[in-house]
Amino acid sequence: xxxxxxxxxxxxxxxxxxxxxxxxxxxxxxxxxxxxxxxxxxxxxxxxxxxxxxxxxxxxxxxxxxxxxxxxxxxxxxxxxxxxxxxxxxxxxxxxxxxxxxxxxxxxxxxxxxxxxxxxxxxxxxxxxxxxxxxxxxxxxxxxxxxxxxxxxxxxxxxxxxxxxxxxxxxxxxxxxxxxxxxxxxxxxxxxxxxxxxxxxxxxxxxxxxxxxxxxxxxxxxxxxxxxxxxxxxxxxxxxxxxxxxxxxxxxxxxxxxxxxxxxxxxxxxxxxxxxxxxxxxxxxxxxxxxxxxxxxxxxxxxxxxxxxxxxxxxxxxxxxxxxxxxxxxxxxxxxxxxxxxxxxxxxxxxxxxxxxxxxxxxxxxxxxxxxxxxxxxxxxxxxxxxxxxxxxxxxxxxxxxxxxx
Amino acid sequence: xxxxxxxxxxxxxxxxxxxxxxxxxxxxxxxxxxxxxxxxx
Numbered sequence: 001x002x003x004x005x006x007x008x009x010x011x012x013x014x015x016x017x018x019x020x021x022x023x024x025x026x027x028x029x030x031x032x033x034x035x036x037x038x039x040x041x042x043x044x045x046x047x048x049x050x051x052x053x054x055x056x057x058x059x060x061x062x063x064x065x066x067x068x069x070x071x072x073x074x075x076x077x078x079x080x081x082x083x084x085x086x087x088x089x090x091x092x093x094x095x096x097x098x099x100x101x102x103x104x105x106x107x108x109x110x111x112x113x114x115x116x117x118x119x120x121x122x123x124x125x126x127x128x129x130x131x132x133x134x135x136x137x138x139x140x141x142x143x144x145x146x147x148x149x150x151x152x153x154x155x156x157x158x159x160x161x162x163x164x165x166x167x168x169x170x171x172x173x174x175x176x177x178x179x180x181x182x183x184x185x186x187x188x189x190x191x192x193x194x195x196x197x198x199x200x201x202x203x204x205x206x207x208x209x210x211x212x213x214x215x216x217x218x219x220x221x222x223x224x225x226x227x228x229x230x231x232x233x234x235x236x237x238x239x240x241x242x243x244x245x246x247x248x249x250x251x252x253x254x255x256x257x258x259x260x261x262x263x264x265x266x267x268x269x270x271x272x273x274x275x276x277x278x279x280x281x282x283x284x285x286x287x288x289x290x291x292x293x294x295x296x297x298x299x300x301x302x303x304x305x306x307x308x309x310x311x312x313x314x315x316x317x318x319x320x321x322x323x324x325x326x327x328x329x330x331x332x333x334x335x336x337x338x339x340x341x342x343x344x345x346x347x348x349x350x351x352x353x354x355x356x357x358x359x360x361x362x363x364x365x366x367x368x369x370x371x372x373x374x375x376x377x378x379x380x381x382x383x384x385x386x387x388x389x390x391x392x393x394x395x396x397x398x399x400x401x402x403x404x405x406x
Numbered sequence: 407x408x409x410x411x412x413x414x415x416x417x418x419x420x421x422x423x424x425x426x427x428x429x430x431x432x433x434x435x436x437x438x439x440x441x442x443x444x445x446x447x
Contacts, residue, residue, distance in 0.1 A: 054415055055415075058411065058412060058415060079408065080407075080408040080411060080412075082408070125427070126422070126423060126427075129419075129422060129423075130423075133419070398427065
């Protein structure tokens with residue numbers, strides 16, 4: 001099959017859309033922290049954009065997508081992108097292998113950036129750098145291989161993940177929860193208000209995330225075709241339902257229609273639809289958005305008020321819970337006429353079992369490996385900044401810069 | 407070329423780990439006397 005200019009254009013454009021999501025995430029998170037930590041929070045996302053771009057070229061891509069070694073990890077055939085050319089590769093017949101590689105690179109970048117919301121306002125910068133590099137290598141690359149690579153064991157088993165419910169959101173969400181536990185609560189958590197300092201940033205970030213998510217999900221069709229159009233429509237529908245649902249539940253509970261609730265709900269809806277985008281129709285997307293807005297909202301309350309884990313920016317509640325819901329929902333709502341597979345509601349309960357198995361395996365793997373990485377870093381470098389630095393804020397004490405000269 | 411590319415990245419990582427954590431700059435920046443829970447100026 002020949003390289004298609006339309007498909008290539010769409011996938012490269014989608015890669016650019018997904019790239020934009022990482023600085024957008026920086027704004028989303030940056031608005032949620034206290035003003036003394038906004039630069040350090042934005043820096044996490046921006047720095048990862050640079051760090052993982054190089055890691056992916058050197059060894060990340062070949063570990064994730066290289067010729068499979070027993071379904072567990074990719075071989076080193078494509079180290080340094082050797083053999084990844086302008087011709088079509090094994091993953092998409094109508095686009096250059098390099099286009100597929102760079103599209104996947106943007107997923108590898110945003111995934112560890114999602115975790116940074118859990119350790120915002122208190123993690124040492126050097127510890128963050130080392131954690132990101134190790135996590136991308138030992139958690140992201142293997143899980144991406146299991147789920148997406150040719151002969152990856154979860155793909156061969158039949159688990160479905162169109163655009164990263166397990167690979168991106170469950171891995172990052174679960175690792176975020178582990179990181180939040182390991183680092184401990186921020187000074188003042190539960191005693192003083194640690195309020196978002198600028199929700200305009202957060203809404204701006206959410207809007208740009210929503211925009212970029214069209215590349216994330218519709219680009220995952222790897223072709224400018226009907227499947228991409230379906231993914232685009234269900235993505236927008238679930239985001240809208242997530243926003244409406246979270247805001248309404250929050251309004252009923254707290255008495256006011258929260259701006260943050262609408263923004264967080266949209267992101268929850270987007271997370272929920274991610275694994276399902278190429279397998280479900282728009283009616284199912286409404287239910288997936290509804291579920292994401294509801295489950296994620298209550299997960300935030302549960303974590304903060306009952307379990308009292310200081311997952312500072314609710315990464316587990318939104319990405320972990322939303323990703324788990326999305327993966328399971330794929331097993332419920334998948335429809336053969338969309339992506340070639342039926343779920344429970346269309347007569348195939350086996351698909352639901354496969355989705356649950358994939359969720360379980362990825363949750364356990366991400367939790368255990370993240371815990372090991374964090375323990376090692378804690379022993380060698382130390383995870384958390386000194387108390388005085390935390391009180392003064394990381395913008396000045398770590399970066400020597402101020403966000404606002406007001 | 408691959409070896410040089412790897413070594414360049416590794417060298418950057420090592421330099422990052424050995425770099426000081428901005429002690430000199432800390433003093434140069436006017437640190438606002440903000441404490442947790444205190445209203446911003």
